[in-house]
Amino acid sequence: MGWPPRPGWCYAGQGRAVLKSIAFGEFLPDRSESVFRVQNAWPTPEGYRPVLAPSAITTALPGYAGGSAFVGSDGAASLLSGTVVGLYRFSSGTWSELILASANVWRFDQFGDRVIAVNGGAPVSYDLTAGSAATLAGDPPTSSLVATVRQQVFLAGDPNANNVVSISGYNDSEGWAAGVNQCLYVPFPSGGRITGLAGGETGLILQERSIKRATYTGDDTVWQFDEISRDVGCMAPGSIAQAGSAVFFLSEQGFKVTDRNTVTAIGAEKVDRSFFATYQREDIVNRISAAVDPRTTTVIWSMPGNPGTLWCYNWTLDRWSTISIPTLGVFSGFTANVSLEGVDILYPGGIDSVPYSLDAPIFAGGNPLFLNAAWDGTIGPLAGATLPARFNIRPIEIERGYRVRISGARALSDAVTGTVTLDARARAGDPEKRRVSGTIRNNGRVAIRANGRHVGTEYTLPAGATWTYVNGLDLEYETAGVR
Numbered sequence: 270m271g272w273p274p275r276p277g278w279c280y281a282g283q284g285r286a287v288l289k290s291i292a293f294g295e296f297l298p299d300r301s302e303s304v305f306r307v308q309n310a311w312p313t314p315e316g317y318r319p320v321l322a323p324s325a326i327t328t329a330l331p332g333y334a335g336g337s338a339f340v341g342s343d344g345a346a347s348l349l350s351g352t353v354v355g356l357y358r359f360s361s362g363t364w365s366e367l368i369l370a371s372a373n374v375w376r377f378d379q380f381g382d383r384v385i386a387v388n389g390g391a392p393v394s395y396d397l398t399a400g401s402a403a404t405l406a407g408d409p410p411t412s413s414l415v416a417t418v419r420q421q422v423f424l425a426g427d428p429n430a431n432n433v434v435s436i437s438g439y440n441d442s443e444g445w446a447a448g449v450n451q452c453l454y455v456p457f458p459s460g461g462r463i464t465g466l467a468g469g470e471t472g473l474i475l476q477e478r479s480i481k482r483a484t485y486t487g488d489d490t491v492w493q494f495d496e497i498s499r500d501v502g503c504m505a506p507g508s509i510a511q512a513g514s515a516v517f518f519l520s521e522q523g524f525k526v527t528d529r530n531t532v533t534a535i536g537a538e539k540v541d542r543s544f545f546a547t548y549q550r551e552d553i554v555n556r557i558s559a560a561v562d563p564r565t566t567t568v569i570w571s572m573p574g575n576p577g578t579l580w581c582y583n584w585t586l587d588r589w590s591t592i593s594i595p596t597l598g599v600f601s602g603f604t605a606n607v608s609l610e611g612v613d614i615l616y617p618g619g620i621d622s623v624p625y626s627l628d629a630p631i632f633a634g635g636n637p638l639f640l641n642a643a644w645d646g647t648i649g650p651l652a653g654a655t656l657p658a659r660f661n662i663r664p665i666e667i668e669r670g671y672r673v674r675i676s677g678a679r680a681l682s683d684a685v686t687g688t689v690t691l692d693a694r695a696r697a698g699d700p701e702k703r704r705v706s707g708t709i710r711n712n713g714r715v716a717i718r719a720n721g722r723h724v725g726t727e728y729t730l731p732a733g734a735t736w737t738y739v740n741g742l743d744l745e746y747e748t749a750g751v752r
Contacts, residue, residue, distance in 0.1 A: 338602025351375025
């Protein structure tokens with residue numbers, strides 16, 4: 270033939286029908302001839318699996334501005350949510366006011382049996398065992414960023430000192446006098462404004478144009494600060510999510526991850542250009558939020574809307590996808606116990622109206638969960654029915670140099686429903702020319718006809734459909750000449 274056939278391609282003589290498998294491979298919207306849309310599906314090694322719809326485990330709380338959940342030493346879980354007017358705890362089916370404080374965004378970290386909550390004003394301390402909150406004692410600085418590093422609390426985000434990190438006393442979240450019990454006040458003259466903190470055995474200080482690692486020394490200097498990234502920093506405080514020692518964030522150059530030694534790009538030539546082309550920079554900086562789903566090794570960035578979009582990265586597979594749901598923001602944490610009285614409030618129709626078994630994970634306190642704050646102010650995991658899913662591949666040549674006549678398709682999936690749409694063109698740059706199929710027949714085949722040289726494919730599944738995997742499509746075709 271003058272050149273070897275590509276792996277996975279089947280070439281046909283003119284007029285003889287054959288099959289061509291179109292794999293739903295890696296989601297790469299930044300590239301041509303790629304899967305450019307994967308909506309409401311999680312990546313797998315072979316393809317994709319369904320995403321479930323949000324399912325509320327709380328009543329609505331107006332003015333959502335951030336949330337988190339923690340487990341105290343007594344084993345009880347606390348689900349907290351900050352709003353534009355205060356901090357609240359969800360328990361026994363209702364939200365209880367903890368403290369009033371105006372805020373645009375709330376952020377949280379745990380220090381023993383205390384949760385330190387910051388909101389751009391005076392930090393707040395929530396006692397996990399007592400269930401009460403108060404302004405953090407010790408005269409800490411105004412803060413919008415917080416992290417627990419070893420036995421000390423790091424605070425940053427004072428608008429009058431936006432390049433400074435304040436470090437609490439050793440094992441004392443209420444000690445803030447510099448020079449006493451290892452308290453420090455550390456300005457960073459280079460790197461720009463501090464945009465994020467990450468805790469653990471070492472600390473990370475993320476700035477606009479730099480990332481610095483904090484290592485405990487225990488000597489007179491107490492902490493050593495080493496720059497691990499110059500010119501690459503974090504553009505949006507809400508974009509930071511942590512999984513163990515790994516810290517994910519959004520830079521001006523795109524999505525990144527650091528192991529606290531080096532910085533690695535995870536969105537370059539994959540999703541970065543598409544993401545930045547979709548949103549205004551101001552919206553990204555002010556509205557993005559991020560969380561880790563601890564059960565699926567996935568970090569998720571939320572851009573709010575009704576619907577909004579979750580940009581999902583599985584770091585085990587190094588693959589992306591998106592989810593389209595109503596969202597105000599996302600966070601990870603633990604569920605709080607829901608009593609029978611709480612179930613009555615959530616589901617006033619009675620026990621028979623509850624869509625889950627009462628021993629389901631969402632009703633047990635202390636279970637790690639990825640949580641979504643929905644547009645209506647409720648909070649819950651993705652635990653409902655399957656969401657409508659959509660997969661698109663840009664037009665490609667089914668058989669190089671030839672037009673093809675397509676006569677049918679078959680989904681490489683265990684779904685028994687769905688719609689196949691073909692976009693057949695003479696040239697890749699021609700206007701879209703769509704042909705929509707009917708339903709999947711009992712034998713799994715979809716009758717659909719299209720004629721062109723460059724063919725794009727789309728497969729959609731309706732909400733509530735039963736399926737566990739989608740790997741691609743088989744197309745039935747015959748060659749139809751070179752014009």
